[in-house]
Amino acid sequence: MEAPVADDRLLHQRVVGGEEAALGEVYDRFAPLVFGLAVRITRDRAVSEDITQEVFVAFWERPLAFDPARGTLRAWLATIAHRRAVDHVRAQERRKASVLGPRLLEPEPERLEDTVLSRQEADGVRLAVGKLPDHLREVIELAYYRGRTYRQVADELGLPEGTAKSRIRLGLRRLADALAEEST
Template identity: 90%
Template sequence: MEAPVEDDRLLHQRVVGGEETALGEIYDRFAPLVFGLAVRITRDRVVSEDITQEVFITFWERPLAFDPGRGSLRGWLATIAHRRAVDHVRTQERRKASVIGPRLLEPEPERLEDAVLSRYEADGVRLAVGRLPDDLREVIELAYYRGRTYRQVADDLGLPEGTAKSRIRMGLRRLADALAEEGA
């Protein structure tokens, strides 16, 4: 059986060549990850569907933006989804602040089955994050659990921006590998 990373490279080459079926295969493989990440950050399924669509449209329109030599396709798509979701949340927070002022809003209650599924998935990811080396775990927690950008992570930890970015990328790669080994 072909290694997933090598398979991703071949799929990427097919997308670069304009093959729509390759994009479909990539979508089938990674849409749950992209959507789940967006839901976790935005807490809005409809917005997360839009973000998921935007991520794959971006990949289709500019497939050469992904460099297989710098990381996995899974990590790259997750990073794009994370950025889009954080941007959405920040935009919504600014809108709310301008309309209602600085008071806090209560989040809408989740449906029970969504809450249970999200909790199960989140617990698996948290365990995998907890097994990362401290320097990688710390940057992943800041970026993905606290919604910090790589620049903010660098400032928070007193690191050069390039180091923060590299650690986030490496942490995501190790996390993806660990989750893949567990069948996630």
């Protein structure tokens, strides 16, 4: 059991050092897990491919978001994949609800500690989003709070698609940095 944890830490250190081959090893080892989890939740292979790519790009761009002292790389990547897949499903449900009109959904029971942690995280994210410059805040709000794609963001703001995508990526990077600073 100790070998995979030590292996995770070494791989993590190599990714932090910018070694692309290490990211390839992480991908080879964990992509089936991430993809499989996403497929089970979204039931959509194309969306799951996108989620898998997003998870590994996020890890490459912000490898320090993973803390080996708090768990395994496998569990962390699975958690990120799960959250993104659930976010996708929820966004799809919101879109369906807006097309079909209001309907009554019975909420799933949540554990109290999950609810508290989720609210604390959400409050921290909302605060960090509020501190972003206007041009980044508006693309993040459209993409993540209103469920718009980058193409829809570009259309709504009258921006080229590449600019919208770049602003979303930059906004997310700044959010991750702000949240990382806040947690230290």
